[in-house]
Amino acid sequence: MTKLRLAIVGAGPAGIYAADILLKAERKFDVSIDLFDQLPAPYGLVRYGVAPDHPRIKGIITALRDVLDRGDIRIFGNVRFGEDLALEDLQRHYHAVIFATGAIRDAALDIPGIDAEGSFGAADFVSWYDGHPDFPREWPLDASSVAVLGNGNVALDVARVLAKHAEDLLVTEIPANVQAGLEASRVTDVHVFGRRGPAQVKFTPLELRELGELRDVDMVVYDEDFDYDDASRAAIASNKQVMVIDRVLQSWRTRPSVNNAGGEASRRLHLHFYAKPVEIRKDEAGRVAAIVYERTRPDGQGGVVGTGELREIAVQQVYRAVGYFGSPLPGVPFDKRHGVIPNHEGQVLQKDSNERVPGVYATGWIKRGPVGLIGHTKSDAMETIRHLINDQGSWWTPEDPSDEAIPALLAERGVRWTDLDGWHRLDEHEQALGAAQERVRIKVVERDEMVRVSRGE
Numbered sequence: 001m002t003k004l005r006l007a008i009v010g011a012g013p014a015g016i017y018a019a020d021i022l023l024k025a026e027r028k029f030d031v032s033i034d035l036f037d038q039l040p041a042p043y044g045l046v047r048y049g050v051a052p053d054h055p056r057i058k059g060i061i062t063a064l065r066d067v068l069d070r071g072d073i074r075i076f077g078n079v080r081f082g083e084d085l086a087l088e089d090l091q092r093h094y095h096a097v098i099f100a101t102g103a104i105r106d107a108a109l110d111i112p113g114i115d116a117e118g119s120f121g122a123a124d125f126v127s128w129y130d131g132h133p134d135f136p137r138e139w140p141l142d143a144s145s146v147a148v149l150g151n152g153n154v155a156l157d158v159a160r161v162l163a164k165h166a167e168d169l170l171v172t173e174i175p176a177n178v179q180a181g182l183e184a185s186r187v188t189d190v191h192v193f194g195r196r197g198p199a200q201v202k203f204t205p206l207e208l209r210e211l212g213e214l215r216d217v218d219m220v221v222y223d224e225d226f227d228y229d230d231a232s233r234a235a236i237a238s239n240k241q242v243m244v245i246d247r248v249l250q251s252w253r254t255r256p257s258v259n260n261a262g263g264e265a266s267r268r269l270h271l272h273f274y275a276k277p278v279e280i281r282k283d284e285a286g287r288v289a290a291i292v293y294e295r296t297r298p299d300g301q302g303g304v305v306g307t308g309e310l311r312e313i314a315v316q317q318v319y320r321a322v323g324y325f326g327s328p329l330p331g332v333p334f335d336k337r338h339g340v341i342p343n344h345e346g347q348v349l350q351k352d353s354n355e356r357v358p359g360v361y362a363t364g365w366i367k368r369g370p371v372g373l374i375g376h377t378k379s380d381a382m383e384t385i386r387h388l389i390n391d392q393g394s395w396w397t398p399e400d401p402s403d404e405a406i407p408a409l410l411a412e413r414g415v416r417w418t419d420l421d422g423w424h425r426l427d428e429h430e431q432a433l434g435a436a437q438e439r440v441r442i443k444v445v446e447r448d449e450m451v452r453v454s455r456g457e
């Protein structure tokens with residue numbers, strides 16, 4: 001039976017699903033898979049990119065844990081590709097590699113003033129409140145009025161965390177430093193801006209409903225945004241998800257806070273539709289002072305056009321949530337314009353010639369860009385795995401494909417890697433920290449502490 005030694009770089013859903021699909025589907029090969037991640041803990045953006053108050057994420061983590069706990073996939077955490085391990089190392093010890101490194105950077109938004117002090121990428125804020133070990137432990141929450149730019153799920157996550165009272169997050173696995181930071185927050189008003197109308201938003205009904213359930217937070221919507229055109233009415237009538245979103249928003253129009261009429265809550269979350277950000281105004285010290293947006297209107301085909309009418313709202317912070325963007329990997333082709341590894345259905349291509357790169361594959365957001373949900377990740381992985389299996393003739397010929405080679409190499413280089421048993425130790429440690437405060441879990445943030453606990457040191 002042919003032996004297949006496969007490396008997968010990235011232990012988030014994309015990498016774990018790819019490993020699982022190959023192990024379940026392949027019968028022609030004796031498959032051995034090593035999963036590498038730069039973080040000491042697995043699960044990628046499920047652990048470090050989703051707001052802690054999303055209970056449905058626990059179900060996804062349970063499914064991923066079940067895959068890893070089978071014991072037929074080796075994990076090497078706290079291993080940085082390009083520093084601790086290079087492409088040449090993988091070629092010496094494996095037949096092929098799949099890159100599943102995702103997208104964790106913020107996409108750019110090119111408007112005047114976006115570089116002001118107090119202007120942030122939403123992904124950085126998400127990494128802070130999710131306790132990512134490579135981000136600062138403190139976050140400046142000294143603004144009373146903040147703007148969130150975007151109409152996707154990440155924008156609503158950021159807006160919800162900013163508006164929510166810190167004590168209401170104690171039921172989650174929120175890290176201690178984040179809890180303390182949010183407790184000291186001065187935020188009273190959160191303004192969310194989307195350039196299109198309510199019938200064209202990118203967030204899901206569940207995300208929207210969660211906003212309306214926040215304690216002591218008024219939802220503020222504006223009547224002028226609900227003068228629908230025919231295209232919007234058709235979208236509401238034909239798409240169940242859009243219909244539910246409209247129903248939720250319409251219900252908020254009956255609340256006393258509509259049009260800023262004056263609710264009784266101590267905090268407010270404003271939804272501005274048909275609002276295209278065009279400038280961030282700065283004060284004399286270069287800090288965010290206001291957001292200027294252009295009022296848009298429907299173009300009759302589901303899009304919008306500018307009206308030329310400019311409006312301004314005083315804010316002291318801005319969070320852009322206009323999408324994620326992939327990062328280049330040493331020695332691997334990269335499309336700087338789209339933030340992905342150039343590929344054909346997961347087969348990596350040379351950037352200039354579009355020729356196949358033998359033995360190198362991609363899956364997940366680094367393959368197709370930061371769009372789609374977990375279901376897309378599974379179908380993505382299936383497509384990549386299908387090509388990998390059929391490409392046996394172009395696999396690498398490793399010098400030493402033995403199971404012992406990689407641990408020996410990492411040990412020689414002084415890499416303090418973590419494994420599956422180590423993740424179990426860290427998992428139990430975080431749960432114990434939570435139990436001491438009658439919480440499910442308290443996430444460990446410091447990388448060195450994560451590694452120390454994982455390695456039993």
